[in-house]
Amino acid sequence: MDQLDYLEAKSVHILREAYRDFKNLCMLWSIGKDSTVMLWLARKAFFGHVPFPLVHIDTSYKIPAMIEYRDRVAKEWKLNMVYGQNTEALKNKMTFPDGAIDRIACCKALKSEALKHTLSGEWTRWRLNHEKGEYEEDSNKDPYTGVIVGARADEEGSRSKERYFSPRDKQSDWDVDDQPPELWSYYKTDFAPGTHVRIHPLLDWTELNLWEYIQRENVPIIDLYFDKGEGMRYRSLGCLPCTLGVQSTAKNVDEIVEELRSGKFSNVAERSGRAQDAADGNSLETLRRSGYM
Amino acid sequence: MTETAVRKSEERMNLVIVGHVDHGKSTVIGRLLADTGSLPEGKLEQVKAMCERNSRPFEYAFLLDALKNEQSQGITIDTARCFFKTDKRHYIINDAPGHIEFLKNMITGAARAEAALLVIDAEEGIQENSKRHGYMISMLGIKQIAVLVNKMDLVDYSQEVFEKIVREYNDFLGHLGVHPMTFIPVAAREGDNIATISPHMPWYEGHTVLDQVDAFTRPEGSLAKPFRLPVQDIYKFTAQGDDRRIISGTVETGTAKVGDHVIFYPSGKETIIESVERFNAPNSTEVKADEAVGVTMTTEIYIKPGELMCRADELKPKVGRRFRANVFWMGRAPMIPGKQYKLKIGATKVATELASIESVLDASELETNHNKQQLDRHDVGEIILETHRPVAFDNRNDIEPTGRFVIVDDFEIAGAGVILEKVAETDSIFDRQIKQREFAWEAGEVSAAEREQRFNHKGKFIIVTGEPGSGRRNLAKKVEKHLFDQGFNTYYFGITNQFGDLDQHGAAGTIQRDRQIEILGELARIMTDAGLLFITILTDIDEFDLNKLRKLNEPNEVFVVSLGDPALGGAVIDVQLEPSPEIESAVEKVVEGLTSQQVFMDFSI
Structure with missing residues (x-):
């Protein structure tokens, strides 16, 4: 096995572990190369299938080609495609650079907030109807308890401290000072009601x-x-x-x-x-x- | 794959760096990163500028302390990963915290590593965590260890000081059967013996740290071990038009190929590998250690996720409910007898209890205490664990990956351990509990014989088992009605009333389901004691579940009707029927079976 084989095997193991232990599981797909590779690894893990929804947070400021690409691939691979967004902030133009807020506040509103409430099911989710070829409001409001994310340890300092299975509390907060131990191929797959776990299959990839x-x-x-x-x-x-x-x-x-x-x-x-x-x-x-x- | 020659991705190795707090681990890493040119452009300048702004002297350690709160405390809280490369390969270095409070982070960092650097301060000498970490490294199974005796500049680069530490530490590790590959005297802050040989220690003739790191090898040998594949899951994506039934998991050791005769443990089911399944990869007929694989079988045998797939022609794993193990406890609450924990071993999860503590080791002093009744946080103990159902495993010394486990307490991984050996199951916690229950059972003034006389039949626990759709529920209810109409005291217990999805396919073997089986057994004990013909349905129970129900229902008996339940294997079945039987003759057969076991006093029916 070469380096890529090792990385692939580990990621596949983590994805299968997540699929086995989390009933309400989803994968965040940002359309970028990292999460697209992660999606590909899911097809590896499940022999061509992707047995959980792909969630995209659409800030509406994404480069237009990204949405086009997302829907083309979703149709081709028959993905269970879901997106969510902060409609309120967009309506009120609480965004950068149009609104009177800075980049960080914009990120927080359009990404963090949208993500938090889309995952919890409090805000509307739109799901791709493959027969009609368009998105419609998703009737499923269940919170996702397992969220697969394409973070990598080499991206920047804080991500280098992440676990493969990383718990988040009810407010989606990450307690970086008190993280669960992870050893051999045993991960934190037990979680208290109301909390959820972020799963990072790409942590070791550069x-x-x-x-x-x-x-x-x-x-x-x-x-x-x-x-x-x-x-x-x-x-x-x-x-x-x-x-x-x-x-x-x-x-x-x-x-x-x-x-x-x-x-x-x-x-x-x-x-x-x-x-x-x-x-x-x-x-x-x-x-x-x-x-x- | 693209047509251009694809160059192999470079080899990568995971290192861990451990040691007592303030002995200089972060400085060693900072230095390694800087001296190998592995820092992102501008990073060194950025940190230096930050130090200047805050009027602090620059330290290489600051490079790693990426988080604000860490810098304020001046200690590494979590295990951070850094990347550096030499001409030979890429490295991920896990910086494990030295502070005792963060031992679980140190374990996390160390468990990812193929080799370890253990840092000891030349001036302070061997400290508690120098010892504890040495012990942990050996328990985690890391064989390649280099000890860096740091801050040599503070002891005037004294050969004498260095050799004293070498002697003392070798002595300590020798007790654990651990032998470091080398000791290197370094002054990380000055760069002595990190990337280049130090001019200050002409007496030292060994490697620099960098050369030593390159001299580590990727651990080999797992391919030559017996084949072990913990079954992570069994996939059948029928709804997507895919009829393959794929058994999947990551191969821990060994190899297997199409046509090999395999056995699943603990069930003991046997079959032959039909194919190796992959997505977007060339066809192959073999699976081997470290690969995440999928295989199909020649027969549709009934097995569950969590079983251990082995080759019939190789060393068999151990199967049992009790084993002796070394356990390291990280939980805030101590590990105590009488409490139920979750054991994760291989791909299985099972309820477990602390049967006894043989001894507790004080890792810092290497003293053994034989009188402790519980494992406190940071204790290492030799204990006997008992599981609530049989598991498959190996002794750690035979096959390492299948000889190690973690213990979950209240949603958290609280303990980690390695199995020393299987122990006898006589006088198990479960048996003792049943004995105690029967001993203390308070009876009324009516005897079982008097009840039988009055009711005209014995009490009996009748289980109708079969897969959903096999007609088991209908049969159970018809048997109840028939017996009732004949004048007998009988009760059909609608199992979903009490247990929700106990009856669901796929729930089998889970801890929750095991618990429900136990409650059901206790309930049956009461109902049969009251003289009832107590009827319920179950699906997906195996021989072990049945035996457990039998024991829990003692001294009364269980009567099993199977509608072709494939899970039951070799269990004793009283009435064996096909799924979806013709109902009247099926009821008749059940009654015949009961009659032949002299359940009824009056033989008129």
Whole structure:
């Protein structure tokens, strides 16, 4: 087995463990490369099937091609596709840069809050009706007790402390100082009523590993990651106002792998194009403690 | 796969760094990251600038202390992962906290590792957690250990000090059967012997830390061990038009291939591997250690998730309900006898109890206490555990992965352990409880014989078992009606009234279900004592469940009617019928069976 085989096997084990132990399980799919690889790993784990819903938090500021891609893949792979959003904040324009709030507050409203209430079932969820080919209000309001998330330990400091199975309390808060032990292949799959568990199958993957795996498996990835002749591509996807492209001429997966392995990005952090990280020295941790992915 | 030559992803190894608080682990890591050029661009400058802003001297340790509250306390609270690389491979280094309060985090970090760096302060010498961590590392099964004697600059790079620590620590680890690969004198803050050989210690002729790390090897040997596949789940995605019944899990050790004769434990069911299933991967006919696999079988045998799949031609695992183990306790509440815990071993979960404590080790002093009645937080004890149903396992010394487990107390993993050996099951907690119950049973003034005389029949617990849709509920009710019409005292107990989904398929073997079986057995004991023909239905019960019900219902007897329940295997069945039988003749057969066992005093029916 090589490095990718080890990573794949571990992720598959974690996904199967989650599927076995959590009755109300979902996977967050941000449309980016990480969670798309995670979705692919689910198909590995369940032999071509994805036996739980995919949840997307639509901030409505996502790059339009992302939604297009999401629905195309959802139809092709027959995914149980669900999305939620903070309709209230959008209606009242409590967003950045239109409203009088900063990037962090916008992130909190459109992502953290939307996520929290979509997972709990308090806010409307929209589910893809495969027969009609469109979304309709989801009648299922059950809270998700297991949420599969594509966080990686190498992304930034706070994520390096995550567990594979990471409990969240009723307010979705993360108690980073008192986390459960994890050893051998035993995880925290028992949880008190009202709490939920975040599951992180990609914790040990690096950005390079992901691209090497995309290359090996030929995972269909959204083309925003590739330069289309303008000398610019996205390295990390988010909302349009807060995600900057990077200067790069990598036009395909092979070129990206090379760029990360020995080229210009071999020593530059991935989230350097995300403006909210820079807003305050510890913003991502602040967001994560209150439920951000 | 793309056409261009896909280069192999580089090898990666997990390291853990442990040691007493303030002995300099974070500095060692910070130094390793800096000296191997593994820091993201600008990170070093950023931390240095931050130190300047806060008027604190720069420390390499700050590089790791990514979280605000950690920096304020100056200790590593959680296990943080850092990445660095050498020419040979990539490393993930788990920085495990040295403070006793955070031992469960240290365990988490260490359990992920293939090799360990253990840091001891040359000036302070061996401290409590130097010993405790050494013990934990060995218990977790990490064989490759390098001891770094740090802060050599504070003892004038003295060879004498270094060698004294080597002697003392070797002495301690020797007791545990642990042998470090090497001791390295370092001054992490100055970089001595981290990436380059120190000019200050010409007397030292060994590796630098970096060379030693590269000299570690990925543990091998699990392929040569007997095949062990804990069955994580059994998939059948029929609704998606997929009829494969795929048994899946991660292979712990060994190999197996299509055509191999396999046995599942504890059920003992046997079959042959028909195919290896994969998604988007080349066909293959073999599965091996560390792979997350799926296989199909030539026969539709009835097994449950949690069983252990083994090869018939190799060493068999142990199957039993009692074993001796070394356990490390992390729970806030102590581990005590008489309380029910959840044991996770392999892919199975089962209720367990502390049968006895043989001894408790004080890990820091290596003294043994034989008189403790409970395991307190941070205790390491040799104990006997008893499970509520049989489990399959190996002795840790034979096959490590299937010889280790965790104990869950109140939703939390509170204990971790390794199995030393299986022990005899005579005089189990369960047997003792039944004996005590019978001994203390308070009877009225009416004897069982008088009751039989009056009712014209004995008390009996009648179980009708079969899969949902087999007609078991209808049959049970018709038997009740028939017996009642004949003038007998009988009662059909609608099991879902009491237990909700006890009767559900797939609930079998779960802790909740085991508990419900116990309640049902106790209830039957009362009803049959009252002289009733007590009837209920069950599905998916195995021989062990049945024997448990028999014991709980003692001194009265159980009468089993099976509508072809596949779970029952070799159990003794009183009336065996096909699923969905013709109802009148089925009732007749049940009554015949009861008659032949002399349940009725009056033979007129």
